[in-house]
Amino acid sequence: MPETISVSSQIKLPANIQNLQQFINFVSNNARQQGFDQKRIKEIELATEEAIANILNYAYRDTIGDIEITCKTEDNEKFIIEIVDSGIPFNPLSVDDPDIRADLSERKVGGLGVFLMRKLMDDVHYRRDENKNILTLIVLKMYTS
Amino acid sequence: MEINARKERGVQIVSVKGRIDAITAPEFENNLSELISKGERTFLIDLSGLEYISSAGLRSILTTAKKLKEEKGELLFTGLQGPVEEVFKISGFHSIFRIFESEISALNSIGNA
Numbered sequence: 001m002p003e004t005i006s007v008s009s010q011i012k013l014p015a016n017i018q019n020l021q022q023f024i025n026f027v028s029n030n031a032r033q034q035g036f037d038q039k040r041i042k043e044i045e046l047a048t049e050e051a052i053a054n055i056l057n058y059a060y061r062d063t064i065g066d067i068e069i070t071c072k073t074e075d076n077e078k079f080i081i082e083i084v085d086s087g088i089p090f091n092p093l094s095v096d097d098p099d100i101r102a103d104l105s106e107r108k109v110g111g112l113g114v115f116l117m118r119k120l121m122d123d124v125h126y127r128r129d130e131n132k133n134i135l136t137l138i139v140l141k142m143y144t145s
Numbered sequence: 146m147e148i149n150a151r152k153e154r155g156v157q158i159v160s161v162k163g164r165i166d167a168i169t170a171p172e173f174e175n176n177l178s179e180l181i182s183k184g185e186r187t188f189l190i191d192l193s194g195l196e197y198i199s200s201a202g203l204r205s206i207l208t209t210a211k212k213l214k215e216e217k218g219e220l221l222f223t224g225l226q227g228p229v230e231e232v233f234k235i236s237g238f239h240s241i242f243r244i245f246e247s248e249i250s251a252l253n254s255i256g257n258a
Binding site: 017020021039042043045046049050053098100101102103104105107109110112113115116119120 | 166167168196197199200201204207208210211214227228231232235236237240241
């Protein structure tokens, strides 16, 4: 049986910090429509923010451009958030995990964003395609907290 | 985000409500920096009204805690719940910071230290 993909919706806005809340609200509303509970919705919001923060800080570090987010479901089992930018190649999954056992003096202040994104999502994929960075966050719908 | 600060038994109690994200984290960090520059050294951060924190907020906390450590001060936490508590756990903050069940237990523990 072929898999059923239904495109729920899409948003495309200039990549800047002022639009962060709009991107998050868009994903959050889509997640709510899929029936996720409040806790899971907050985790989805967090992963989305971390993905966008990385695009702003790295992919569009020296240039400007748009971010396009598409939310869809697959076989009604997966909620998929696809985040696309046209910045320089940046694979967030290549970032090393922070040492979360280090004490305060040894502890680095950065690197937690990608780490949280990976821990909170059921799956995260990155690919570079036609000069675009495409990050896919996958949330299983049977998830219960 | 809403920040309220008051002082009790020599401890600066800072309650944060709403969201600490990439947009509000600088304001949170600046608030704490100002209090540190006024000479405050022991902070109890009450997160019971916080519904969301991202890595930008965690970075502000780590930066502030490092600054305080140099001044022989400390950042303590109470009111952890929901997604905020989960993010603290995943990030290993439970092993860096002293976290208390309640404001009273924090104040008592500091008083007896």
